[in-house]
Amino acid sequence: MDRTQSRRRAALASAAAAVLLASAPLDAAVAGLGENAATIARDHSALHGRTLTVTSTVQYEVHESISGDGTRVREFAVPGGAVFAVRFEGRHLPDLGVLLASHYDEYLAAARSHRGGHHHFAISTPSLALEIVRAPRGFTGSARLPGALPAGVSPQELR
Amino acid sequence: MNARSNRPSPRRPFALHAWLPLAFVLAACGGGGGSSPMQSTTGVPNVVGLSQAAATSALTGAGLAVGSVTIADSTTVASGDVISETPAAGTSVAPGSSVALSVSDGTGPGNSLAVTIDAGPAAITQANQAEVNIMYASVTICTPGSTTACQTIDHVQVDTGSVGLEILAEAMNGSAVPVPVTDAASGSPVRECVVFADGYTWGSIATVDVTLGSRTIHNLPIHVIGDTAAGTAPTTCSSGSGPIENSIVQFGANGVIGVGNFLQDCGTVCASTVVPQLYYACGASSCQPTTVPVANQLQNPVAMLSTDNNGVVVMLPALTGGSARTVSGTLYFGIGTQANNALNSAAFYTLDGSGYLITKFGTQTLANSFIDSGSNAYFFNSSIATCTSMTYFYCPATSVAESATIQGQNGATQLVNFTIDNAQSLFASTNSAYANLGGPDTVANAPTNSFDWGLPFFFGRPVFVLFETRTAGATTGPAVGF
Numbered sequence: 001m002d003r004t005q006s007r008r009r010a011a012l013a014s015a016a017a018a019v020l021l022a023s024a025p026l027d028a029a030v031a032g033l034g035e036n037a038a039t040i041a042r043d044h045s046a047l048h049g050r051t052l053t054v055t056s057t058v059q060y061e062v063h064e065s066i067s068g069d070g071t072r073v074r075e076f077a078v079p080g081g082a083v084f085a086v087r088f089e090g091r092h093l094p095d096l097g098v099l100l101a102s103h104y105d106e107y108l109a110a111a112r113s114h115r116g117g118h119h120h121f122a123i124s125t126p127s128l129a130l131e132i133v134r135a136p137r138g139f140t141g142s143a144r145l146p147g148a149l150p151a152g153v154s155p156q157e158l159r
Numbered sequence: 160m161n162a163r164s165n166r167p168s169p170r171r172p173f174a175l176h177a178w179l180p181l182a183f184v185l186a187a188c189g190g191g192g193g194s195s196p197m198q199s200t201t202g203v204p205n206v207v208g209l210s211q212a213a214a215t216s217a218l219t220g221a222g223l224a225v226g227s228v229t230i231a232d233s234t235t236v237a238s239g240d241v242i243s244e245t246p247a248a249g250t251s252v253a254p255g256s257s258v259a260l261s262v263s264d265g266t267g268p269g270n271s272l273a274v275t276i277d278a279g280p281a282a283i284t285q286a287n288q289a290e291v292n293i294m295y296a297s298v299t300i301c302t303p304g305s306t307t308a309c310q311t312i313d314h315v316q317v318d319t320g321s322v323g324l325e326i327l328a329e330a331m332n333g334s335a336v337p338v339p340v341t342d343a344a345s346g347s348p349v350r351e352c353v354v355f356a357d358g359y360t361w362g363s364i365a366t367v368d369v370t371l372g373s374r375t376i377h378n379l380p381i382h383v384i385g386d387t388a389a390g391t392a393p394t395t396c397s398s399g400s401g402p403i404e405n406s407i408v409q410f411g412a413n414g415v416i417g418v419g420n421f422l423q424d425c426g427t428v429c430a431s432t433v434v435p436q437l438y439y440a441c442g443a444s445s446c447q448p449t450t451v452p453v454a455n456q457l458q459n460p461v462a463m464l465s466t467d468n469n470g471v472v473v474m475l476p477a478l479t480g481g482s483a484r485t486v487s488g489t490l491y492f493g494i495g496t497q498a499n500n501a502l503n504s505a506a507f508y509t510l511d512g513s514g515y516l517i518t519k520f521g522t523q524t525l526a527n528s529f530i531d532s533g534s535n536a537y538f539f540n541s542s543i544a545t546c547t548s549m550t551y552f553y554c555p556a557t558s559v560a561e562s563a564t565i566q567g568q569n570g571a572t573q574l575v576n577f578t579i580d581n582a583q584s585l586f587a588s589t590n591s592a593y594a595n596l597g598g599p600d601t602v603a604n605a606p607t608n609s610f611d612w613g614l615p616f617f618f619g620r621p622v623f624v625l626f627e628t629r630t631a632g633a634t635t636g637p638a639v640g641f
Contacts, residue, residue: 069434089527091428092435093354095399104399111357111401115291116551117535118355118404118411119320120611122599124550131600132356133527133538133609136320136419136514137426139356140527140609159608 032101033086033128033145037061037077059150060084067092071139073099076158078150085144085158093132093139100143103128129155203258205248206241211262214241218258226257230264232498238265268497269373270467272296272317274475276486276592276614280314280330282407290411291586292535292593292614294475296490298416299370300326300335303378309370310334314413317490319473319624320531321417322424323457324369325353325382328362329406330413337365339388340380340455342440349451350389350439351382352396353424359400359436360384360410361392364451369460371416374492376463380455384410393446396436415533416460418471418490420514420637421627424457462626467493469629470636472500473532477619481580482590486618494623494631494640502631502640505623508567510637518610520563527609528565530622530639534613536582536596539563543579545599552582552598563610567638577615594618616641 055062056079063075071090077083086099097104107130110123122131124146132141144155204221206214215225226245236242245259246252279290295314302308312330339348340363349364362384369379383389385405397403404410417424429438433448438456440449461471475488491500508516510529518528520539536552541561546554553559559579566572580595594615616622623640625631631640 067435069428069432092437093356093400096401097399099399108402114357114551115549116357116538116598117293117533117613118357119531119534120536120538120551120598120600120613121356122538122551124545124599133600133611134320134354134356135527135529135609136322136531137421138513139354141356 032083032099033103033143034082034084034148035101036082037063037075037080059153067094074159076144082148084148084150085142085155087142087158089138089140091138093134093141100128100130103130103143103145199254200251201254201256203244203246203248203250203252206244206258206260207248208236209241210239211241211260214244214260222254223252224255224257226259228260228262231261232266232268233263234265234267236263236265238263266373268467268499270492270497270500272372272490272492274317274473274488274490276475276483276488278591279411280407280413282329282413283411286408288408289589289591290535291591292596293411293591294473294488294532294614294617295412296371296416298324298326298414300331300337300381301368301370302336303338303366303368305335305368308335312413316412316415316533317473318415318417318531318533319419319471319622320529320533321415322419322421322459323382323417324379324414324460325360325362325384325417325457326414327384327405327407327410327412328386331383335367337363337367337381337383338378340364340366342449343452345440345442345449347440347442348388349449349455350441350446351457352392352400352436352439353382353384354396354400354436355404358402358404358409359392359396360404361396362386362389362405364438364455364457371460371492374464374467376460379460379463380457382457384414389441393439395448396439396446400436417457417533418459418461418624419531420510420624420639422459422462423453425451426456427453429453429456459626461492462629464492467491467496467500468626469496469631470494470623470625473617473622473624475617475619478592478594481578481594482585482588483592484590486592494625500623502623503621505621505640506571506573507569507623507625507631507634507638507640508565508571508573509569509634510639511568512637514637516568516639517566518563518612519566520561520610525608525610528612529609530565530612530616530641532614532617532622534611536593536598536613537577537579537615538598538600538609538611538613540600540610541579541597543597543599546581546583549582550599552596553579554581554583555579556581558595565612569634569638573641575612575616592618 069091074087076085119134130143242261294317297313299311353360366378438451439446472491518525543553562576578595579597625636625638627637
């Protein structure tokens, strides 16, 4: 079973082809926070998931995927627009490079100086709010772009 | 509310097979209370502290008989000496009466491991860094089958929030040589990618003999972090997993001993399904994610012991004034199996299959909550101000008193009070242990749905970690007791 981690590789790789792709250039245009909802289906593939449901309210769409081990990812997007929040829960940590997209480097820098232990991580900046919990057998977490939430949408309702 | 365990008898039952002078012991069970026509009585002599032979002489010399002899644990009375006698010294009894003896085996039950909280391993302190609220123990690893090719590794983090023993290759001096575990299908070595919230580690799965305190586990699969043989992590491990933590300074410890609620780090799922970012079989040219039989996965070391293997108890003292430079405590193996690991007045709160219980905090019902010695603070969702530089800790202007209710999946509930102090002010000291350290589980109420009861929860209360499928009293794990 393939477990390639970016959309680029998911688009190309078959079960045994990961090695061929290891030297391919990083594709900066993966979906995730701040990117268009039209790319979400490809996200789900990159995350080893299949699209489970798409539901919508007046203010946003919720795209949910599930992977083979039961890990669920929910992406919240403005209808026809950009992803402004993600939430995940399950056995493994989804590829944060895919989920955070251009904001991944922010996480990387913060994680390098993080002294809060291995089981818990949280940062909050004007551009990114992110928390990750590593439980005994699984992960839960969420990320969002604080300035990109549609008017009237509270972080608490993004479950 | 199946929340109480049977209390163990205060002394370990006399194990006949463990003692060679069996005939001697059985012979001592004779005697009788023959009545004397004179109706006289005899005072029982004091034989406590005498050797068993001297006690026998003293009793028979006084016209009495030696009754049952029980071997019991004691670290204060020398091996072979009498701990107590029944009836007690000075009691008037009929001539020829029997006096039962309790004789020391000279040891404790051996079901414990000393733990400390301090600034961390030498590599950390030499880098002018200090860890906060990390509980460590020393663990001895040996080449399988050897009692001399060994190394004792200090500052291995004791973690009730993970499962399995992991040691950094950087902390190993080569005395003990782990034996690589290979994939049955391909013959390739098995390696593991362990992902955390703040980064990941990569290294070989290999077996060693492990000694915890006085207990040894043979051929235990462990994760050797950052070993040369494992080389660079495959991109499927490293991609999107945060920074690598394969050095002692990055990892914050020389290793981790995971004694959480599960028997393996993954379990049956990984035996049948390839879980991303976990186990790999590494051939000559590439590493491929793989399934791994349960027996080859990282095992909960305490669950592998032959006795005292149903769980652990973490016992840390309360911190006077809320902080301390160093703290000494004990990790006990087993729950309700010895006098030292009795549940007493604690109750069990059972967990779901992911290891979660429920926390009710204010208006929040947080279904993904857990109690975890591997988290260094209370991490929860609150409006308390975070610190400006360390945004992962709380920095209230004045101490904040809080309370929350922990609820097990079995419905058992308990209100827990705790205090949050200003982390920035706390860290102005040179202390390493803080009872009132907290941080945001979520930023501005985003819904991770979790309350992480970290190490501060453990100060001043024994915390019982009951393993899955194992029982203590009427409770079957996974469960946490306090």
